[in-house]
Amino acid sequence: MNTDILKGKWKQLKGKAQQQWGELTDKDVDIIEGNTEILSGKLQERYGIEKDEADRQVQAWFKKYN
Template sequence: MNSDQFEGKWKQIKGQAKQKWGELTDDELDQIDGKREELIGKIQERYGIEKEEASKQVSQFEETCHC
């Protein structure tokens, strides 16, 4: 899924993102609004992981999300 598709389907997949990264708040997910780089940054910040790992998690999420 490319960035435009990810952003376009964000409202549909936001709940799945909340399940995967439960420490992200609804407000944070609303602010992210489907922007991949912002999601990566929030995951990095909230979970204290490297950008590469956060990016890997988002890529895996994109491959497995039901959208």
């Protein structure tokens, strides 16, 4: 998904992000604002996973909503 498109759809998708990753707080999703790098970083922080795994999860999730 194009980053610009993602940022435009973020208000619609942020609830789905919280369903996918329940550890994300409302503040987290507000900070992310559709930025894949920030989302990946928040997943690493909240779930204690490696960067490669967080990036893989983010890309798979975005493909679902593209």
